[in-house]
Amino acid sequence: MTIRTRNQKQQDNRHFVTATLHNWCSRFALTHLSLWEQVGDRKHCIWAFPQQDNIAALPKKADCVSVADHFLLVFDTEKTAVFRDYLQQCRTFLPVCFEAALALEKRSVEEKLWLGLSGEVLNDVDDSFYTKLLDTLITGLPGAEAGLLLLNNERTSKLVIESGSGFDHEYYQRIQLSSDESLAGTAFSKQELLVYNTKTALQQAMASLSPKNRDYLIQAAQWKRMPSTALAFPIINNQQSFGAVVLFGFSDGSCFSPEIVDTLQNVLNYISLLYGRYKNQREAKKTKRELDITYRALRTEHSQLRKTLDLYNILTALSRNNKGINEIMSAMYSTAHTPIVYYDELLFPIASCGTSAQHVLPDHFLKTREARYSVRVKKWQLLKLTEDELLLIIPVVGAERVIGFLCAWINKNTFNDSDRTLLEYSASFLGLESMKRQAVEQTKRQLFGDIFDQVLSNTFNENMLQQAKNLDLNEKDLYTVLICEYTQTATPGIQEQFASEACMKWLEQALKEVTIKGLVAHRRGAIVAFLSFPSDAEKRTIDSKLTRFSTRINQFPGAIKVGIGRLEEGFIRINQSYNDARQCIRLLKKKKSGKVYRFSSGGIDHLLMNHDPDELKLFVEDHLGLLLEYDARKHKELLKTLLVYLEHNRNLQETTEALTIHHNTLYYRINQIESILSVKLSHSEDWMNLAMACRIYQFLQG
């Protein structure tokens, strides 16, 4: 910033005058020398020795000399007469001296003001701007002892005090001026700089002040009275008033000289510019904050929209290209980045992504309130697993019923809540895909069931053979029939209507595990299946697979009975295998234990099953009757001993161990048995008959 200066000659004159005045002080031993300007009824000090700010009143003991009409030279020295004579001699010089002093003062005030206004105030963009501006004006302008900065409240059209110096905030905050009230209101509305250097003029100007505001002003003023002088000017930006500044003088002699007013007039535009700049910076700051919020919101929404669209595009592409559940799951995982598993309604995992061994459903999942609720309302639920981990359960709905669950293990601190909507959306794709798969499976089952019925009733035709081919049933392959009877509570936690479905799915899964080709359906009140093997498969391999399959069936989590018939060549000859399987089921029921029975491993039981039961009972009576009677009468366990002895193939040591008896006891019991039954166990015919009788006895006992 450039400060406007007078020409060099003027500056030289001022320096000369100052030097002269200082020279007088030392030459005439002046303890005080000051130059005063008369402003109305007040006197304004324009130069003083010793130098001091804001001399408001004339020194009491000083002498004075009037110069021209409106200047006064005040001094204090013991050489008064000498100094007065000297002043008389250089009286023509005195007006020049005053003019120079005035110019000097004006320049000094200007410099101080510009320095203040271009320094801290200029760079201030916080709330202290108004206070600093006011302080700069008060300290920079001689005659100003206090001040108020008022801003227009556009909503109430009132001037409200934004900052005050020399006034108590508690009181001045209550002052609200209308746009033409008092000094500030007048300066604001007229857009003029107003100066009041006399009490009368000031009182007239402040007459419009409301009584309340007048009271508040007096209470707020640290002088506790009305000011004696005042200066008010508007803050203008683009020809519009935004506020006003009022500076007050409370001391008796204080005044605002024309030079001060002139100086202030020069900086008014600059003050308005400062205000405009401050407002703009505040607005810019606010706008930046708003933009930051907007940017963040846009960024968030864009990011979510992009994710949604990406997933939508991927899923629709997968659907168009007839891709399956695994691909849909991958797309979901790459979007949500959280472990997910898709279970069917029986909780068999169909597909998973990003999971590890720890990602298993909690015990009795289907009995949890959350799972039951999600099934009921067909909407997602959250199940708390640990402090931070939640299980997001999204029911997969198809044909208006829940056909599965999409489960996501989410960390509540890191999971993006909006991704839940994406998973929910994807689950509907899973539902569609699952329905498609189920429809294919059900059609296959239906066809298979029809073929099965036709084969059993020997009513098959060419059309059926063609359908069988479509189902990959090769006429030359080896087939065996599986029959499975389940109870309605076969699988714990599964609803009644799903029990049959659960068994079928479980069996299908088990067949897959042991790599046996099979078609499963529900027919004639039970689950039936064709298990097929290539015609050239080795019997040992088939047997091994069926053994593994039987072992797997024994692991079924519920009560089922599975019978497996003998192998037949060609599926149209599976009648016998079917009958075998039914017989196996009957045997299982008779045994009352075990879940699976293979006809090929059944032994003599199959013969016994087809024999007359009365005849079998007679046979047992003929060969074991006396022993049974003896045991009953004497409360002995000779039959049990015989059965164990038979079971261990007459091995004495194994029998004694199994019965936990001494071998002498066993010898004694065997002798007793031989004696009661009149047989010799060492005779092969007796042994054969007894062994047969025991086997039939066990068969009949079930």
Next chain:
Amino acid sequence: MTYSIVAKCKETGYFGAAVTSCFPGIGAYSPTIKANIGIIASQGWVNPTLGPIGIKYLEAGKTANETLNTLLMKDPGRELRQLIVMDHFGNSAVYTGVENDDAKGHIIGDQFAVQGNILTSLDVLYAVAETFERTNGPLQERLLAAMLAGDKIGGDARGKQAAAIKVVAEEGFPYVDFRVDDSAEPIQELNAIYKNNKHVLIDEYYEWIDAVRAGVKLQDRQAAMKKERG
């Protein structure tokens, strides 16, 4: 619960909402509004805690969609509720839980949203939305006009009992905040309360704020003005 409307005034930036229901004192439960931040309006089986929690999310800079999703994640009874979240920008996100009774639904408009359940028909919501868009004037009057239009169509299938309107301009200084807790015609009454009393503080809202901040009585200033005017 029945129907409610939330909106942001495009001119003033004020946030406002109105609600009516066959439930006593509905205004005590919803809506929650914060100046320059947004609105949370919950109905159905109301969860009043969603209001303050949702406002915190909005204050933290979350958008309406984010806030709604987070609130839903934290609310196990979400399917029992209807929830509108309006953010700083006036954008709304709405959720209608499946367990709300029919007729139920919501409409999202430009700087406003409407939701309702147990309605005589969804026409109520359309009437509320259309009237709000069509009406000019201060936000509170547009909201009242919209509510009256819904009431005319049929409103709550169970009947009427309570209504409330709230418009927030400056935080901490209620602008429009009227409630009818139990009445045969709650919306009509709400409208009458507004009309009869708006001159008290609403018409001199900012004068009142200034007076409160200055520590003086608004009446004193009015009296002083009258005195000055003679």
